[in-house]
Amino acid sequence: MSFKFTIKKTTEETDNKARLGILETKHSLIETPVFMPVGTQATVKGMLPKEISDLGFSIILCNAYHLFLRPGHQLISKAGGLHSFMGWNKSILTDSGGFQVFSLGKINKVTDEGVTFQSYIDGSSHFVGPEKSMEIQMALGSDIAMAFDQCASYPSSKCETQFAAERTLQWAKQCQSYHSSGNQTLFGIIQGGVFPEIRMENAQKMVELKFAGYAIGGLSVGEPKPLMYQLLDVTVPILPTEKPRYLMGVGEPRSILEGVTRGVDMFDCVLPTRNGRNGCLFTHNGKISITNAKYKNDFSPIDSKCQCYACKNFSRAYLRHLYMANEMLAPILGTIHNLYFMNNLMQEIRRAISENQFNTFKKKFFANFS
Amino acid sequence: MSFKFTIKKTTEETDNKARLGILETKHSLIETPVFMPVGTQATVKGMLPKEISDLGFSIILCNAYHLFLRPGHQLISKAGGLHSFMGWNKSILTDSGGFQVFSLGKINKVTDEGVTFQSYIDGSSHFVGPEKSMEIQMALGSDIAMAFDQCASYPSSKCETQFAAERTLQWAKQCQSYHSSGNQTLFGIIQGGVFPEIRMENAQKMVELKFAGYAIGGLSVGEPKPLMYQLLDVTVPILPTEKPRYLMGVGEPRSILEGVTRGVDMFDCVLPTRNGRNGCLFTHNGKISITNAKYKNDFSPIDSKCQCYACKNFSRAYLRHLYMANEMLAPILGTIHNLYFMNNLMQEIRRAISENQFNTFKKKFFANFS
Numbered sequence: 001m002s003f004k005f006t007i008k009k010t011t012e013e014t015d016n017k018a019r020l021g022i023l024e025t026k027h028s029l030i031e032t033p034v035f036m037p038v039g040t041q042a043t044v045k046g047m048l049p050k051e052i053s054d055l056g057f058s059i060i061l062c063n064a065y066h067l068f069l070r071p072g073h074q075l076i077s078k079a080g081g082l083h084s085f086m087g088w089n090k091s092i093l094t095d096s097g098g099f100q101v102f103s104l105g106k107i108n109k110v111t112d113e114g115v116t117f118q119s120y121i122d123g124s125s126h127f128v129g130p131e132k133s134m135e136i137q138m139a140l141g142s143d144i145a146m147a148f149d150q151c152a153s154y155p156s157s158k159c160e161t162q163f164a165a166e167r168t169l170q171w172a173k174q175c176q177s178y179h180s181s182g183n184q185t186l187f188g189i190i191q192g193g194v195f196p197e198i199r200m201e202n203a204q205k206m207v208e209l210k211f212a213g214y215a216i217g218g219l220s221v222g223e224p225k226p227l228m229y230q231l232l233d234v235t236v237p238i239l240p241t242e243k244p245r246y247l248m249g250v251g252e253p254r255s256i257l258e259g260v261t262r263g264v265d266m267f268d269c270v271l272p273t274r275n276g277r278n279g280c281l282f283t284h285n286g287k288i289s290i291t292n293a294k295y296k297n298d299f300s301p302i303d304s305k306c307q308c309y310a311c312k313n314f315s316r317a318y319l320r321h322l323y324m325a326n327e328m329l330a331p332i333l334g335t336i337h338n339l340y341f342m343n344n345l346m347q348e349i350r351r352a353i354s355e356n357q358f359n360t361f362k363k364k365f366f367a368n369f370s
Numbered sequence: 371m372s373f374k375f376t377i378k379k380t381t382e383e384t385d386n387k388a389r390l391g392i393l394e395t396k397h398s399l400i401e402t403p404v405f406m407p408v409g410t411q412a413t414v415k416g417m418l419p420k421e422i423s424d425l426g427f428s429i430i431l432c433n434a435y436h437l438f439l440r441p442g443h444q445l446i447s448k449a450g451g452l453h454s455f456m457g458w459n460k461s462i463l464t465d466s467g468g469f470q471v472f473s474l475g476k477i478n479k480v481t482d483e484g485v486t487f488q489s490y491i492d493g494s495s496h497f498v499g500p501e502k503s504m505e506i507q508m509a510l511g512s513d514i515a516m517a518f519d520q521c522a523s524y525p526s527s528k529c530e531t532q533f534a535a536e537r538t539l540q541w542a543k544q545c546q547s548y549h550s551s552g553n554q555t556l557f558g559i560i561q562g563g564v565f566p567e568i569r570m571e572n573a574q575k576m577v578e579l580k581f582a583g584y585a586i587g588g589l590s591v592g593e594p595k596p597l598m599y600q601l602l603d604v605t606v607p608i609l610p611t612e613k614p615r616y617l618m619g620v621g622e623p624r625s626i627l628e629g630v631t632r633g634v635d636m637f638d639c640v641l642p643t644r645n646g647r648n649g650c651l652f653t654h655n656g657k658i659s660i661t662n663a664k665y666k667n668d669f670s671p672i673d674s675k676c677q678c679y680a681c682k683n684f685s686r687a688y689l690r691h692l693y694m695a696n697e698m699l700a701p702i703l704g705t706i707h708n709l710y711f712m713n714n715l716m717q718e719i720r721r722a723i724s725e726n727q728f729n730t731f732k733k734k735f736f737a738n739f740s
Contacts, residue, residue, distance in 0.1 A: 046698035071691040087683040313457040328416040
């Protein structure tokens with residue numbers, strides 16, 4: 001098994017549970033807490049793989065669901081796997097397709113075996129269940145695969161949520177029996193919606209299955225932020241200390257800090273890249289909308305403290321011009337900037353933890369990032 | 371005047387007039403024959419400035435017309451000029467806006483003083499004539515400015531063509547009187563449509579004005595290729611040997627070879643970049659349309675002889691996937707590839723001229739590039 005997770009340090013501060021670790025896969029070493037950029041369709045939108053690497057990232061996330069539908073996992077397998085296909089030689093985590101199957105496109109039928117749904121591309125009918133999800137992810141050859149799960153939408157009744165959590169547990173067991181790949185490790189996903197008791201029970205049972213890592217799924221789907229943090233408060237302590245903990249779909253800087261506070265190691269989200277494409281740019285003082293007229297004659301960089309390629313070479317006025325003119329360079333530079341911001345944020349978080357200064361760092365960040 | 375053109379060699383072959391030169395501006399040395407990528411709105415679409423530079427280009431073209439309308443030449447001037455605004459520290463040639471004024475948007479009025487037209491962006495009314503064109507280009511601070519010209523559309527009657535050519539000559543004189551910029555040089559543009567006698571007369575009169583360089587305008591606007599070559603045959607010999615010759619709007623590889631054959635030094639065109647965005651990719655065997663179904667399982671590079679970043683890292687199958695999925699990386703990689711092809715073509719042309727092997731090179735290229 002080409003996978004190892006080592007805790008390097010747990011904070012000595014009393015009011016947080018932050019920790020430093022190293023994830024090791026066949027393709028790279030990854031310092032945690034880590035943010036993983038999303039490359040849904042085997043590309044982080046607008047970025048050359050070498051740019052992602054130059055920005056400091058050594059793991060990205062790709063979507064099994066999208067790649068299954070287009071270009072097909074078998075084609076990618078023939079290309080030598082996803083790393084080879086997309087020219088990315090560091091680590092890849094693939095999600096299982098569970099979230100997308102339930103949130104995108106029309107669902108025709110859900111049974112204990114899996115889901116029959118229509119492709120959002122051409123309406124064609126497809127079936128994915130735990131076995132198929134493992135087949136897809138093994139063909140893709142990602143470093144970390146995720147178990148196939150059923151994510152209850154928000155809001156859902158307690159009954160629906162309980163049902164989805166139990167099915168997720170059954171599917172998790174099946175995924176383990178179908179999964180076999182020496183260079184790929186499998187993480188379980190904990191569900192349970194916004195109900196602490198369902199989450200806690202689901203987490204306990206998932207832990208009994210002895211996955212290499214545990215994801216917390218079904219959060220950041222519309223529920224209030226304080227509720228998400230409360231659910232983390234009751235879920236994370238159940239997870240084994242020595243295994244990596246991954247909070248799925250969370251990329252908002254403040255939420256990442258709250259996750260790290262509670263002992264989470266891994267995060268992913270389309271937010272920084274999607275915001276970058278839309279002209280919503282992160283700065284140390286919060287987000288700015290670069291298309292705002294007030295930046296028309298602003299010849300300062302996006303963020304004067306930032307050392308990214310966009311900030312070192314271009315002004316807000318130029319960026320605004322590119323967005324107004326609908327030029328491709330606009331989303332490219334916006335993405336470079338926001339991803340640099342995220343990687344820098346994670347570096348600062350890790351430095352703060354190593355110096356037992358995480359609480360101070362967090363307070364300062366919240367005070368500035370309005 | 372920060373501008374110098376030096377002929378390094380004229381071919382010793384008898385059946386072509388190819389030559390090697392060096393253009394020198396305040397910002398860079400440029401080996402000729404040269405192809406200039408087009409950065410219409412102060413960006414070569416989808417490319418970081420450092421990528422353009424890494425591809426080997428040391429001069430690009432930007433459009434005075436577009437930049438006048440958005441974001442405005444005064445704003446760019448306040449940013450320290452176009453080089454500073456767009457983060458490009460090598461040379462820039464700006465066209466005069468003449469071609470765009472007559473080909474884009476609605477024209478309200480044309481007089482001897484200039485053109486009143488409506489913005490294609492918001493319908494607002496604007497006036498540009500020789501004086502305004504010089505004001506715009508001096509504010510942009512390009513290395514090479516172009517005289518404001520009237521390009522007759524194709525087809526035009528002899529009478530219309532004669533009229534436009536004479537007006538272009540008058541405007542050229544006015545541009546000279548309005549132009550004053552120590553670091554910017556001014557080129558004249560020769561018009562005359564498809565009528566050899568009008569072109570020859572216009573060229574002779576333009577040469578009397580002693581511009582630093584001469585552009586041949588109003589070609590590659592729809593006329594048959596052989597006719598364009600015939601017009602070059604009669605026009606280029608009139609131009610002074612020691613001045614650079616620039617064939618505007620020509621970037622099709624075979625047409626560039628025909629231009630070089632006739633002694634042309636400079637070329638520009640949106641073709642390689644536009645084709646790249648559309649998935650029409652140049653190879654040594656001609657163009658391929660990468661979205662064609664036959665490339666679905668083709669794991670070879672775009673062009674096995676090519677050393678560009680796209681060819682060294684990705685397969686046709688991956689490129690096709692990106693285009694089909696409408697991913698931004700598709701036009702980015704297509705542009706990188708086609709621009710690499712163009713720069714490589716110009717390098718090969720220059721090497722062939724230096725070895726008195728241009729005819730052989732041209733024959734071989736035409737035989738392969740079908």
